[in-house]
Amino acid sequence: MAKAKKPIIISVDDDPQVLRSIKRDLRNQYRQDYRIISTTSAEEALTTLPELQKAGEMVALFLSDQRMPEMLGVDFLEQAKAFFPAAKRVLLTAYSDTNAAIKAINDVQLDYYLVKPWDPPEERLYPVLDDLLEDWQSNFVPPFSGIKVIGHQYAPSSHAIKDFLAGHLLPYQWLDVDYDMKASELMLSHHMTGKDLPVVILEDGTHFGNPPVDHLAQSLGMNTSASSELYDVAIIGAGPAGLAAAVYGGSEGLKTLLIERRAPGGQAGTSSRIENYLGFPSGLSGADLARRAITQATRFGVEFLSPQSVQNIEIDNQYKRLQLADGREVMAKTVVVATGVDYRRLPAEGADRFSGAGVYYGAAMTEATACKNKHVYVVGGGNSAGQGAVYLSKFAKQVTILIRREDLTSSMSHYLIEQIDQIPNIEVRGRSEVVKACGGDHLESLFILNKDTDEAKEEPADALFVFIGARPATEWLPNNLLKDQKGFLLTGREVRNRADYANFWRTEREPLLLETCQPGIFAAGDVRSGAMNRVASAVGEGAMAIKFVHEYLGEI
């Protein structure tokens, strides 16, 4: 069998002495897994890139000096990006050039800048490059031998499988049976027919026709049943709040169970780029955040069940009995409810019929590649709609954002409005509303109401992405947990402020800050009444909840 080619790291610096030491440091750390190419000429490096591309080589990382006589490092990195868009880009700068480097983070989506000198490399060079290379590896898809999904683009069952695999960060190849010759060949060789669609073929050749996601999860070795009878803390929901609670619970020695009904990351996991999370100056995708957090939690011994949902909590003296969707039960001394929110459904006529068949809720990332050269619509004026539109604009021919208000200023962050303004294929249409979705087996057109003229006009539409706010995922919780009028869980002082407080709270002390009206059941993140709806605040609350779990465990 042909040996796989090592990915390449390319370093460029016009100063031969500096280049020698970069080369030495890179070789010492990475030569085992990467081929190191170094050159003093940015021009020369650029001329070799098409050849590397033709030869099927992969560049994992470019490391370039900023001040070079032939061209600036940022210009080199920008041009190099055209050949290897997934490669990580790092700029080497002098202290005096850091402003240019920070600007480049926005202009050329620089991944990092390193200030010279980088000694000792163990502290100042390798941790940064290790992190970037790990990131690159996790998104790098070698010639495809993994899971294949064959189906119709507009079948909701195909969408559900793609969404499940993408949510669990499992790379897969999508083959549209209507367009891809290989799809029919594969179906034939696996004795599958049109009736079996969508078809999933695993790496070892095992194949399924229209598998339910929990079947697929089990075949892929995912854990959907708990290994113990009793846990110190059971965390429900693996969004940022639940993941943070899991990391703190596990790292502080608690026997911790994390249960997630769909995929780790929650709402944040569907975000193409979170730009305001502390410590990530060039932003990070929600999938990256979820991958890092779930790795961290598992490292601390947290048990993770997914896909598995909790359908009820019963209180049995000091224990909490969690009823799972598959009929099993798990006992825990404490519970952290971190179930966040669900997308609100679009109230337009016909929209439900096309859900997963052209109308998508928060699935911009899963379906973006299928929108190549198409005209897609985004409904909503918040940051999630803005991020979705920016991401989709990289694939679609035209993205139209529909909002009821005049413009985006009152609902979207300034940085996103500026980004959108600069993208030529995004149009923002104010005072408009989708009133009807039409089509055959998939969405084909939308009736869009102009709120000024009160006239609805039909427009062809290839897809509609809906981001119109959310409602709390709490309808399954028992009635003995107090909620506010919108269904968000009351905690701490809000429980204390209720007139009927004494009917629910029967303990001498007052409820702790994130404690619900049932001692030992806590709420963290967006599901909590008064939450801030930010990744950072959800993470903060998840971590705080574990502090309160300790206090409660100390009492019983």
Ligand SMILES: Cc1cc2nc3c(=O)[nH]c(=O)nc-3n(C[C@H](O)[C@H](O)[C@H](O)COP(=O)(O)OP(=O)(O)OC[C@H]3O[C@@H](n4cnc5c(N)ncnc54)[C@H](O)[C@@H]3O)c2cc1C
């Ligand atoms: C597209 C998008 C972009 C965003 N961008 C940003 C941003 O740039 N910056 C920022 O600060 N914020 C952003 N936000 C907001 C941020 O993502 C949320 O505030 C944050 O995810 C809330 O975290 P959470 O853990 O409380 O809940 P969620 O993220 O909603 O996670 C809840 C989890 O619980 C699971 N769950 C629900 N019910 C059950 C059950 N019964 N059993 C088991 N599991 C269950 C769900 O499947 C989900 O995974 C964005 C939101 C969206 C939708």
